Amino acid sequence: MPDSPARTRPVDAALHTGLGRVLLFIYGVFALSASARALVQILSKFDEAPLAYLLSALAGVVYIAATVGLAIGGERGRRIALVSCSIELIGVLVVGTLSVADAVAFPDDTVWSRFGSGYGYVPLVLPFFGLGWIWKHRPTQPETRDDNA
């Protein structure tokens, strides 16, 4: 079939390997739970804690982006995944610390509150796996770099 170029997935797409699919499954669960939680919170009681609920929504969007980025792979997928996993890591650390230090600003839980204790600390661990995946599947340099400088 010479008429249409084959559409192939980048080799570093997480969908390509079994472990990557497990990672995507877990990311998908968190994308769903974080965004569904935010949706319910914002629709039903936004005035109670706007900051916490907006953070919930941000977390949901970030998890969705990370899931998509890891799934599609390639240069674009990598960049999406790298940015969103980094935001995740910073988010869980900053929000986790703030929610412990200043409980008044976070009266209601987000996925990142108290370092994700409400979710079995998985939100704290997950970005490391995501970033680890990106690191492990970083593109090898095709140029003249035979010494590892």
Place this chain on the structure above:
Amino acid sequence: MNGPLSVATIVVALVLAAWLLLRAALNRAPSRFDLLATAVLGALVAVLVLVAVVGLFGDHRPSDTPTFGGYLITTIAFAPTAIYLARMEPTRWGNLILGVACLVLPVLVLRLQQIASVTVA
């Protein structure tokens, strides 16, 4: 929501999770038994969800009904989704997917219990 059925579901899910994680660790693809066992757990969960839905029409409705409904839908869909994904991944990772799902299900049941315990009279 707090009856022996929830306890049974949680126990079965945890035992099955241990089995499936062991199978994944031993580098085994999901066998017919693994898939069937997960399907049985899914059936147990479906009964639990059905009981909860019937309970919604009773006197003690959870005050946060939308969240409760959302969790019910997620809970009933969980095992079938995991089985579907595991069938697409006939390697050890398929068993890991099933195992992770069996670990998440007890959490979902506990959350349902939490939400159900706050009722409107």
